Amino acid sequence: MKKLAFILSLLIVSSCAKDNSNFTLKGSIKDLKKGTVYLQRVDDTLLVSIDSLQINGEAQFELHTDLEGPEVLYLKLDKNGQESGVIPFFADQGITEINTTLKNFYVDAKIKGSKQQERLEEYNMMMDKFKDKNLDLIKNNLEARKSQDSLLIDSSYKEYNNLILRKYLYTINFAMNNKDSEIAPYLAVSEISDANVRYLDTINNALTPEIKSSKYGKVLQELIAERKKQ
Structure with a gap:
């Protein structure tokens, strides 16, 4: 019961974050079966996570945040406890789409989104x-x-x-x-x-x-x- 309550609370927090966001990052990572993707920004010279999603069988993902204005964000992939790479991109309010592969996470990235990008x-x-x-x-x-x-x-x-x-x-x-x-x-x-x-x-x-x-x-x-x- 405690575990179920914890999972439900995470879903509620995630839902609220999505409802309050004005930016969505969606896309896919070909051949990825299991791992965690993170949406990050620079805060005082350090990369900090502002949203994340565990992937288990589905190569597609969707992450959210609230932007005060255009800024460079980062998509990070963590697979089996090991960082597989980081993709920087210029985000603006609305939707940005990133499609890439597990083999060449950074190099194969195709980004479609803001005019700044x-x-x-x-x-x-x-x-x-x-x-x-x-x-x-x-x-x-x-x-x-x-x-x-x-x-x-x-x-x-x-x-x-x-x-x-x-x-x-x-x-x-x-x-x-x-x-x-x-x-x-x-x-x-x-x-x-x-x-x-x-x-x-x-x-x-x-x-x-x-x-x-x-x-x-x-x-x-x-x-x-x-x-x-x-």
């Missing part, structure tokens, strides 16, 4: 190209070191520094071109927080009033204020 995926596509180029530079640097060719070593370092600069400039440009989206301050604080403060200021000054008052808009202003104190 679409812009984040556009940005990530370019970042993948930068990562590929970086891997090529690492390979060239190792070969130069192996042959002890000082000219090639210096050249690879210069190419690496130029790549980092291009990555920063692309991020600044992307943020400026999306000044009416929460993606702009988010990228500023998550990707280039150590950039020269004048660039962060430029992004902040370009933001629309609505975006300035958003979660990441406020974080960006706090970051700039802190950087100027240093």
Whole structure:
């Protein structure tokens, strides 16, 4: 009886959370038979769970929360007590759908949802190209070191520094071109927080009033204020 009462209380709490939510994450994980999925957010630099669901035989899931505004959330899979991966995505009020596989939980993820997510995926596509180029530079640097060719070593370092600069400039440009989206301050604080403060200021000054008052808009202003104190 006690066990039944406990289960019923969990169902009631889950039902209330669903009724009070304005955001739903649903989807499926191909080949998953048993495990637990978690909906998480960053709270004081730590990932904390805000909803969860045990999966037993069903690959589909549905999670809920209440959003004050657009923010990056995370879908985590725990299988047999071991973390199988985390999928970040930009959430907004309404429904986001994530379909993926157990084998390649992060890589195979297909996300359909907010307009902020679409812009984040556009940005990530370019970042993948930068990562590929970086891997090529690492390979060239190792070969130069192996042959002890000082000219090639210096050249690879210069190419690496130029790549980092291009990555920063692309991020600044992307943020400026999306000044009416929460993606702009988010990228500023998550990707280039150590950039020269004048660039962060430029992004902040370009933001629309609505975006300035958003979660990441406020974080960006706090970051700039802190950087100027240093």
